[in-house]
């Protein structure tokens with residue numbers, strides 16, 4: 402092989418430059434790189450030849466080779482960056498053209514759970530009437546959940562709501578449980594405030610029930626409580642009539658029917674004309690023409706007494722409604738379990 406010299410190096414650089422000038426694609430620049438800088442490339446082989454030269458020449462040509470090698474490889478890299486950019490711009494243009502002719506891309510957008518929607522509506526109705534929103538704990542004492550609400554031990558009403566008791570250390574014989582209704586918030590609010598009291602208390606409640614289309618062991622209620630001087634049954638009826646019309650529509654007719662709760666006297670239940678058959682009788686209303694919506698009544702004097710209020714001076718009304726129940730009636734849902742099945746086909750409808 403001819404010995405390495407200055408002329409060879411200059412010649413190779415010249416060749417490189419003329420080839421480089423013709424490069425117009427990323428593939429070509431890679432080919433050129435491999436040809437000169439690959440493992441068996443021209444520049445590599447020139448470096449190998451250096452070792453056969455006498456020291457002086459080796460030093461001189463080595464330096465030259467180094468400079469040229471750096472120069473050429475940085476040219477390659479620069480060209481590659483430039484070509485990459487070009488390719489990117491071209492695909493951008495292509496994509497823009499492509500997307501313009503396609504239908505719009507729809508993207509997934511979450512929405513509120515139907516229960517949250519209904520709860521928001523309920524809260525809105527009462528807040529706009531000047532009610533404050535209060536919250537109580539889900540782990541409650543037997544005293545607040547039952548005793549102070551005029552449901553003494555052995556009272557059959559404790560069986561009315563199958564209770565989940567907790568094995569927690571009890572304070573002064575006060576057993577702890579998962580609240581079976583939001584009514585204990587009445588006691589908490591009455592103890593912590595002075596009349597006028599006008600609150601609603603939304604929250605989760607628990608009952609030892611077997612799950613079926615109309616029972617869950619865990620559901621939601623909204624409690625309402627108004628206590629002041631001179632609160633009358635007509636205030637309760639006016640408020641709940643307004644509430645029913647706001648939620649189910651202004652043409653909805655409410656019916657107040659006598660009922661029983663230990664913490665209200667008198668106790669009432671509110672029904673609405675069946676939304677399905679409009680009162681003529683169907684499967685949904687079990688031929689009664691009406692659907693139960695909520696329980697309510699005038700606060701029992703014994704409850705006021707239990708929290709140290711003079712019941713000669715103060716009166717009040719209370720109500721408790723099931724959020725699932727309202728949502729079912731509002732949307733015509735016949736199985737309560739659907740709310741917690743996380744089935745998108747169900748959830749997307751709201």
Ligand code: PHE
Pocket residue numbers: 581582583584662665696697698719720721722
């Ligand atoms: N706490 C009752 C229940 O869960 C509902 C209710 C609340 C009734 C307030 C009257 C007054 O069934």
